[in-house]
Amino acid sequence: MNTLRIANLTFREAVRRKALYGAIALTLAILAVYAWGTGWAVNEIYTQTPRGAIVRLALQSGVDVRLLAVGELLLAGLFAVSNIAGLLAIFLAAGTIAQEIEQGTLHSILCKPIARWQVVLGKWLGGSAMLSVYVAVTASATVAIIYWHAGYVPSNLPLGIALLTLKAMLLFSVTMIGSAFAPAIATGIAMFIVYVAANVAGMVEQIGVAAEIEAMVRTGIVASLILPSDALWKMSASAVQPPNPLPALGIKLSVGPFGVVEPPSVWMGVYAALYTAAALGLTTLIFSRRDV
């Protein structure tokens, strides 16, 4: 019960201090630009004869290039949502315990009959609820824009959104570890660096898969074990992208920069969930020993 009370407090704080509104409003503004650009692009895709050697090659093999292009536009939008949600998770979580200790707002809470793990779990639940709202609203808007312009419906939208949400929750819990012992800014910067590095490692893995260079693939896999955020993005992308015809042709390439050739297995999803839980456990352990 106390856990839910803290969750509720965390969520309401985000709403009342307009942090959530601001993030959603700004993202929707970006999506408006996205909608405008997408309209143009889709128009061009469907009304003009495609140019470019690769496209002509693909058309000759009977591939629906237009659908692939639309899929790529969708992934571009979701890629933005995924990264903004990820950074939002990092910066919200970085301050969640650290700032409350600094400001002293925890003093009057921790002296009540409440355990430290309840505070940690409650804050994570509240943050997760917030991020879920954010991801649901902005990802749905992205999908709606594509549907509106091109009539494309992703094959497994709920799974795609769920995985994006899990990614944000994962980042929130991992960042909380830092928040339990380090100042908010230090944690935020450190996690930002780790997050970017994980994304880069994910790209290296993609290139390794395409070029069939084992060492690059292994680098990527190790990186996703260290922080499975990019792996979750890849799983999400693979759930919403149009079927990739290239592997069947013996080419291990994604359709565009945002697409995925070989999505991580479902076990990576399980690993990410366990990882999130472990991060919460570690946060509790550190926070329980911390003087406030």
Place this chain on the structure above:
Amino acid sequence: MVAAIRVETPARPEAARAAGTAGGTTPLAVETAGLRKEYGRKVAVANLSLAVPPGEVFGFLGPNGAGKSTTVKMLVGLVRPTAGTGWLLGHPLGDTRARRRLGFLPELFRFHEWQRAEEFLDFHASLYGVPRAERERRIAEVLALAGLDARAHDVLRTFSKGMLQRIGIAQALIGDPRLVILDEPTSALDPLGRRDVRDVIRRLRERGITVFLNSHLLSEVEMVCDRVAIIDRGRVVRQGRLAELVAGAYEAEVHLEHPSPALLHALETRWPAVHRPDTAATADTVEGGATGDNTLVVRLAIQDERELPSIAEAIVRGGGRLRALVPRRMSLEDLFVQSVETRNA
């Protein structure tokens, strides 16, 4: 989960020893044994052993940096002791049950400022597990007690510092506590607010609630406390009933107009001077309200008030002009200064 904790950490048997209460079953409100806190190499609290009987107002005094706040933070579970243990209402420190009937006003009273006053109190009441049906009544009660009835719907961001301290006191009382720990509850309050807080403390005592008061406002402590402990640099230097600590030490404050040296000498040979300014018309004369008119204030040690007529007689016989003769107990301030200075000497 809770049941498991209950089995693992039984209430301390010794704590069940009565502290002056009939029946012998009421545990001490606060008890610590060798409580210690080190920050790196700095010892903030050194082997502190306190015993606070239930139903009393306990003053915890000490100069800045003595370790008062660190001690109460250990009591309420914000800070982990480096060594030693303690019990609140018979439950070991750190046990959430110890905090069920505990109210605490932190020294740093900062709250979630986006909350409305009643919403803030509702949240804290819920943390104590106060049933929803009862919360509204409780909230109205503590708001009235804190003198904030008119601000119930206002957002805390709009509160002044003193009002935030008041809502902090309200928050400490919302869970129907048996023990209230206040860390400098009047630091931001105006004189009326201070008097209000004293009234609140007295009312709590009437209801049998133990109050643990951190303060260095000695006059305030003197007015409300039954028992005090004075700490300095993390160690208890005095502890006991206030009345006993300052007992037997009476003094007479004598205000004299242009006293002759002979008269002063005569007085001081019979009653040792506790305090006498070197020259007339020092700051001490202002104390008596007779500014700059050469009134000298001498404080003489006496056994009890029955000696006052003899002093008056001696002054009149010596040709002195007596303006005022006030019997005083040795003040807590005297005790405090004496205790802390002795240690520092």
